[in-house]
Amino acid sequence: MIKQLVDLFIAFGRSTMLGYGGGPSIIPLYQNEVVNRYQWMGNEEFGKAIAFGNALPGPIATKLAAYIGFKVAGWLGALMAVTAVVLPTALLMVLLVGLMHRLQGNPYIKGMIKGVQPVIFVMLAMLAYDFAKYAFQRSGGPVVFLPFALAAAYFIMVQYLKINAVWGILGALVIGALFMRENAG
Secondary structure, three states, X not given: OHHHHHHHHHHHHHHHHHOOOOHHHHHHHHHHHHHHHOOOOOHHHHHHHHHHHHOOOOOHHHHHHXXXXXXXXXXXXXXXXXXXXXXXXXXHHXXXXXXXXXXXXXXXXXXXXXXXXXXXXXXXXXHHHHHOHHHHOOOOOOOOOHXXXXXXXXXXXXXXXXXOHXXXXXXXXXXXXXXXXXXXX
């Protein structure tokens, strides 16, 4: 149990400290730790955790850490994983806020930020590529192309119609419950 707690702290602490750009950019790092390195779950379950986590309010990083930590080591695991996500960055923010304020006009800092942005784009694109298969799998319900239709409708709603993303998430939950559920038993 102690080893699992230490592994949770290392996995989520390392990913959080290496992530740049907020929660979505950290997800591929979490995926690498959870699926590839520690094998606490597979890609499909990780994808479901992301989908469910995005349906809830709050930052995705803490929701994923809590879910995975709980799955691995119960409530103590959830606490350890969330602590690993929050504590290091909170301490760093307190320490670096003054330094960043003084260096915000520095051309090297500006160059560093511009240099890392394409890397973040690629990380997110790789994650999207890994999970695109869920939008193209056939639904067991009456409309076989429903996952793709939901993805396309959500994209149009949020990107072009500027409808709040929450409505798309709520709608997808309702449509999934009505038309994409698996028969129990």
